[in-house]
Amino acid sequence: MTSPAAVLFDLDGTLIDTEPLWMAAEDRLAAEFGIGWTEADKASLVGIDLWDGARVFIAKGVPLEADAIVARLVGEVLDGLGGALPARPGAIELLRALRADGVPVALVTMSTRAIVDRVEATLADHLGIAPFDATVAGDDCERGKPDPEPYERGLALLGVDAADAVAVEDSFTGARSALAAGLTTIGVPHAVDVSQLAGVVHWPTLAGRTPGDLAAAIEERRALGARA
Template structure:
């Protein structure tokens, strides 16, 4: 493990859907199209209930709404449909690319931690590399590469392991309840930026209800230092 100074952020771990890119409407549209093609009904409330979930858990919900396909078939269809929409337009979240660029310029390692499948993560990473003019992430952990998806801690623990740092020395940025739960359980300093689904204030994480627009690296470092000062680490 690398040995950062006590208050230094060793790495920044990024969620993707809803945090870096506003792809949740794309997922919701794909889910609705699939359910209705099987004669079922899919409401906005149904779609909101899947935000941040692992894909296999989401597939099980779609099956309960009448989709007569295997989980893998559902995941493939949804991923293909979302990627078709991304090919037309990548819906970046305000401030996310700017913050990522600042983190990269500071030489701080980064990882993408998403419950989307790897090919979609690679597509977003490629778009980010084009935007930033260089590598966006030092590691990627995707939903089809973990045994226990968010809200379990495995995705964030795996990301820290790939970067060679302790999860407790990392800052994770998340937008959903399952994602925040995963990052907190892994022991990271967690910054919550809710978007489609509100999150309550909680001592377990730093809440930024207005998102990442205008948020810089100093804010991440301050959240990490505050957590250390509160004795929440080790």
């Protein structure tokens, strides 16, 4: 196997470095309403469904509806992102190589459709080709990460089996979702050290990685399963 049957990428913190924008928006929300907001609180929201995150703020005393909190955070992230593409190391190069090899690619994120559309358009301009064959946004799902639904939706849209595909994630929440969907899961630490999660294939960075490396991760997982 020289390439995987498909690759499913997380967005925030995996393809692009938007985690600082999300954390800054959350800090502003917490400060405005005078609630305690610790580093542990910040880490707990990395990769989480936005409405689940909103309910965390509500439980801490923010007197807003969940939809209003999500709309506020998304708007601030979009404003901060503008037309920029703060790519994570090696991410765009790997995406370009996958597109050149004709490997189906999906984006599976808890960010909303508005952010997905902005990023997809910016990436298309940068690459000169559609970056994804399918996209799953947080507001497409009834159950967000860590539930397997987002990745199961991505696999269904691509028409591939989980056993032949790879997910790339940077969060515990996202990696648990991908693992539960049956995917070989590459963990690339960023805001949290996802390499600590059992079952995740640890890569310190995507820099220098190739489609062949992704395929090798699937074969390694199969070999481990055969020996178990």
